[in-house]
Amino acid sequence: MKEISSAIQLIPLEHYILLSVALFSIGLMGVLFRRNTIIILMCIELMFNSVNLLVTAFAAYHSDPSGQVFVFFIMIVAAAEVAVGLSILVMMKRNVDSVDINLLNRLKW
Amino acid sequence: MLSAIMIISALFVVFSKNPVDSVIYLIICFIGMAGQYILLNAQFLAVVHVIVYTGAIMVLFLFVIMLLNLNKEIIVRKSKVTRISAVITGGIFFLVMVAATRQVIEIHPRYPFSGTVGLVSEVGKTLFHEFLLPFEISSVLFISAMIGAVMFGKKDEVKNFK
Amino acid sequence: MVGTIPNINLAWLVPAFPLIGFLITGLAGKRLKHNQGGIIASTMIFFSFIVSVILFFALRSSGQDSATITLFNWIVVGNMNIPFAFLIDHLSLTMMLVVTGVGSLIHVYSIGYMHDDERVNSFFAQMNLFTFSMLLLVMGANYLVLFIGWEGVGLCSYLLIGFWFKNPAFNYAARKAFIMNRIGDLGFILGIILLFFTFKSVSFSEIFAQASLMHTGGPIITLITLLLLVGAVGKSAQIPLYTWLPDAMAGPTPVSALIHAATMVTAGIYMIARSSILYNLAPITLNVITAIGLTTAIVAAIIGLRQNDIKKVLAYSTVSQLGYMFLALGLGAYSSAVFHLTTHAFFKALLFLGAGSIIHAMGGEQDIRKMGGLKKKMPITYFTFLAATLAISGIPPFSGFFSKDMILSKAFEHNIILYILALGGALLTCFYMFRLLYLVFFGVSRSLGSGVHPHESPRVMTVPLIILGVLSVFGGFLNIPSLFGGNLSFSNFLQSAVSSKVSEEISSSTEIGLIILSLVLLILVIGIAYRTYVRKAILPAEDGLPMSVWSRIITNKFYIDKTYTVVFEKPYSTISNFLFTKVETKVLNPIVDGIGEVTSRIGTLTRKLQRGNMSFYFFAMVAGILLFIVFILTI
Numbered sequence: 001m002k003e004i005s006s007a008i009q010l011i012p013l014e015h016y017i018l019l020s021v022a023l024f025s026i027g028l029m030g031v032l033f034r035r036n037t038i039i040i041l042m043c044i045e046l047m048f049n050s051v052n053l054l055v056t057a058f059a060a061y062h063s064d065p066s067g068q069v070f071v072f073f074i075m076i077v078a079a080a081e082v083a084v085g086l087s088i089l090v091m092m093k094r095n096v097d098s099v100d101i102n103l104l105n106r107l108k109w
Numbered sequence: 110m111l112s113a114i115m116i117i118s119a120l121f122v123v124f125s126k127n128p129v130d131s132v133i134y135l136i137i138c139f140i141g142m143a144g145q146y147i148l149l150n151a152q153f154l155a156v157v158h159v160i161v162y163t164g165a166i167m168v169l170f171l172f173v174i175m176l177l178n179l180n181k182e183i184i185v186r187k188s189k190v191t192r193i194s195a196v197i198t199g200g201i202f203f204l205v206m207v208a209a210t211r212q213v214i215e216i217h218p219r220y221p222f223s224g225t226v227g228l229v230s231e232v233g234k235t236l237f238h239e240f241l242l243p244f245e246i247s248s249v250l251f252i253s254a255m256i257g258a259v260m261f262g263k264k265d266e267v268k269n270f271k
Numbered sequence: 272m273v274g275t276i277p278n279i280n281l282a283w284l285v286p287a288f289p290l291i292g293f294l295i296t297g298l299a300g301k302r303l304k305h306n307q308g309g310i311i312a313s314t315m316i317f318f319s320f321i322v323s324v325i326l327f328f329a330l331r332s333s334g335q336d337s338a339t340i341t342l343f344n345w346i347v348v349g350n351m352n353i354p355f356a357f358l359i360d361h362l363s364l365t366m367m368l369v370v371t372g373v374g375s376l377i378h379v380y381s382i383g384y385m386h387d388d389e390r391v392n393s394f395f396a397q398m399n400l401f402t403f404s405m406l407l408l409v410m411g412a413n414y415l416v417l418f419i420g421w422e423g424v425g426l427c428s429y430l431l432i433g434f435w436f437k438n439p440a441f442n443y444a445a446r447k448a449f450i451m452n453r454i455g456d457l458g459f460i461l462g463i464i465l466l467f468f469t470f471k472s473v474s475f476s477e478i479f480a481q482a483s484l485m486h487t488g489g490p491i492i493t494l495i496t497l498l499l500l501v502g503a504v505g506k507s508a509q510i511p512l513y514t515w516l517p518d519a520m521a522g523p524t525p526v527s528a529l530i531h532a533a534t535m536v537t538a539g540i541y542m543i544a545r546s547s548i549l550y551n552l553a554p555i556t557l558n559v560i561t562a563i564g565l566t567t568a569i570v571a572a573i574i575g576l577r578q579n580d581i582k583k584v585l586a587y588s589t590v591s592q593l594g595y596m597f598l599a600l601g602l603g604a605y606s607s608a609v610f611h612l613t614t615h616a617f618f619k620a621l622l623f624l625g626a627g628s629i630i631h632a633m634g635g636e637q638d639i640r641k642m643g644g645l646k647k648k649m650p651i652t653y654f655t656f657l658a659a660t661l662a663i664s665g666i667p668p669f670s671g672f673f674s675k676d677m678i679l680s681k682a683f684e685h686n687i688i689l690y691i692l693a694l695g696g697a698l699l700t701c702f703y704m705f706r707l708l709y710l711v712f713f714g715v716s717r718s719l720g721s722g723v724h725p726h727e728s729p730r731v732m733t734v735p736l737i738i739l740g741v742l743s744v745f746g747g748f749l750n751i752p753s754l755f756g757g758n759l760s761f762s763n764f765l766q767s768a769v770s771s772k773v774s775e776e777i778s779s780s781t782e783i784g785l786i787i788l789s790l791v792l793l794i795l796v797i798g799i800a801y802r803t804y805v806r807k808a809i810l811p812a813e814d815g816l817p818m819s820v821w822s823r824i825i826t827n828k829f830y831i832d833k834t835y836t837v838v839f840e841k842p843y844s845t846i847s848n849f850l851f852t853k854v855e856t857k858v859l860n861p862i863v864d865g866i867g868e869v870t871s872r873i874g875t876l877t878r879k880l881q882r883g884n885m886s887f888y889f890f891a892m893v894a895g896i897l898l899f900i901v902f903i904l905t906i
Contacts, residue, residue, distance in 0.1 A: 029199030030123035060149040080254035087261035
């Protein structure tokens with residue numbers, strides 16, 4: 001166990017932060033410029049995951065179990081959100097017959 | 110190494126044309142993430158991650174894609190300006206966050222370092238001691254999500270917003 | 272000090288009643304039936320009268336001279352502490368009794384007079400508001416509360432003169448009245464500012480206490496008193512700000528009776544009497560007042576000789592009588608002025624109400640050349656009118672005799688030329704009043720065939736006439752001079768409130784001689800008038816016939832009106848017109864519209880943010896978050 005614990009601290013925290021931020025911005029780019037709604041939803045999942053990683057890293061480094069519990073809850077929420085999001089997508093496909101996100105533009109002035 | 114895999118697969122997720130390909134790349138990314146969790150000694154989380162995310166959510170995605178026949182469509186890319194501006198924005202965001210986190214002050218750990226964090230028993234203990242209420246409420250959340258999903262999925266009574 | 276006088280705390284009820292009446296008739300006017308507004312208004316004023324009487328007796332029995340009742344602290348800014356307070360002393364009680372007493376009679380009269388008017392409840396609301404303002408004016412314990420009432424009566428005068436607003440000429444008259452009042456108010460305000468500057472207070476008691484320690488003839492005091500005088504000149508229609516009063520006859524007759532005979536126009540005189548201590552310190556101003564008063568009295572009397580409208584004759588006679596009061600003020604005989612004010616209120620209100628009765632009976636006709644022979648048809652009106660005319664001419668033992676005689680004898684004490692001129696004015700007064708009386712009531716009726724059937728007025732109108740008649744006859748006994756065995760009760764009553772100048776008393780024999788002289792001359796004048804208008808039945812000329820030069824000048828009121836129009840009004844309206852067309856439409860309107868334009872254009876631009884495009888929304892979200900983070904980082 002001791003080796004594992006010391007092994008954990010080998011990788012400095014900044015690297016995890018960097019990785020997480022990179023994943024997040026990649027996901028963000030995807031959300032901004034993909035037009036397919038499904039891809040957008042997937043990129044949102046990616047962003048969730050990057051956050052999960054970050055929190056877990058912090059939890060491991062500070063030996064705080066509540067961090068991991070929090071990640072658990074985030075996963076719960078993400079799962080629920082995917083379910084509802086996909087059903088909305090299905091409805092969208094049914095109504096406008098496409099998943100192009102730019103077709104949902106009724107919320108105008 | 111693992112990080113490199115993750116980043117590359119994420120980039121592919123974003124930039125691939127076929128939705129099914131994007132799904133595959135996302136799965137790869139998630140497996141990489143599970144590996145990262147194991148590296149951090151968060152065993153419980155790794156397992157849950159694989160089960161929930163890779164197993165359930167991605168399957169759901171694939172299911173919907175197949176159902177709606179989206180793999181056959183090729184969406185026209187947006188105008189160049191939008192694309193480039195999106196990339197630039199993402200890049201700026203990245204830089205800003207990095208700059209922000211560079212100034213992180215060293216926080217002293219709350220508990221003395223114990224290597225047992227991440228074990229299922231530890232996580233379970235915390236979950237049911239401190240976070241009991243959120244746990245129960247999340248079940249309510251699931252119920253509402255299910256109801257919502259079912260409601261949206263109904264064929265009749267759908268208001269036509271064309 | 273306040274607690275030792277029983278019932279003195281009721282003082283606030285006196286102005287409160289008319290205020291309540293105003294609110295009731297003004298707000299619920301449309302729902303009240305036709306006569307109820309008038310009954311409510313009259314009873315309110317009557318209640319005020321009763322409370323005033325109670326206060327009178329309370330103050331008298333307590334043996335004190337005055338009582339100050341503070342309602343609340345009104346303006347407290349730095350060193351300036353001005354309470355909203357009432358001062359109940361003999362002078363204010365006198366005025367309160369006159370205002371509420373005569374006022375209630377006029378209100379009762381108006382119930383009958385304004386019976387057919389569709390806006391009658393609004394009329395009574397405005398009358399009550401006016402009474403409220405007037406009571407504030409006379410009851411105030413400092414110059415600012417007085418000024419509130421001052422402004423209030425000006426406003427109500429405007430409202431009431433222009434009551435029949437469908438006629439643009441009436442609106443013009445109302446506007447003229449208000450503007451001339453305003454000119455006076457400007458002087459008044461400057462006076463108050465200077466007062467505050469000099470005495471660090473506007474409260475009567477504090478100012479007068481400080482003033483009694485000052486020397487006479489100082490420049491500041493003279494300036495203050497002159498400025499206050501400007502206000503009084505505007506409000507009380509003296510030269511040169513008098514032309515609004517004859518035009519104000521455009522309002523209903525009860526308005527003329529109440530405002531322009533008994534109360535509002537006397538506000539200036541009250542104010543000067545109240546500030547008697549200040550005026551005694553400024554002999555220059557007193558001389559100015561004397562000059563103004565005498566000139567006004569004579570000029571107005573001359574103009575009145577040739578007027579052919581009942582109300583205009585009475586208006587000029589009011590201006591003339593006010594001139595007499597100013598004359599008395601200028602001579603330092605403040606209590607005589609107030610006494611003349613009281614008796615004048617009685618008989619002038621009576622004259623106006625009688626004129627209203629005549630106009631009502633004649634179906635709206637106001638030209639005396641078309642009347643005549645009404646003596647038999649309207650006996651009560653005739654008798655009361657006769658009583659008032661005798662009073663105003665100064666025939667003993669009517670009330671006017673006592674008050675006028677006091678003024679004349681004070682004038683004689685001062686300067687014999689003053690006396691001669693004042694006496695001349697009195698003779699002219701007698702002449703034109705009797706001219707009016709004879710032309711209206713005597714002789715052959717000239718209105719036959721024009722469809723009017725003169726009849727006596729209803730009782731609600733004649734009863735006030737009778738009451739006022741009694742007062743005009745017997746009111747003089749309030750102040751019988753020592754000559755006749757009386758003891759000047761009125762003047763002594765006022766002694767505590769105003770400080771009259773003590774002057775050389777003339778001997779009794781001189782006084783008797785003067786009285787006999789004036790009596791003889793008056794009877795002579797009455798005889799001349801009788802001969803001219805009854806025996807020879809000379810009628811005033813119809814309009815448009817050629818007249819001699821003097822007649823023309825007098826008939827045109829010395830052309831003063833026209834001068835004012837040309838000198839002041841035309842340039843002003845030209846400038847106003849110019850500003851309107853050039854500045855307002857070309858410059859100001861575009862600016863205001865432009866601001867609106869700019870706002871709506873910005874709105875159009877920002878509207879484009881809400882495109883409905885999801886990608887754009889994402890983009891905006893991210894941009895916002897970025898900015899936020901940068902913001903946090905750089906703080």
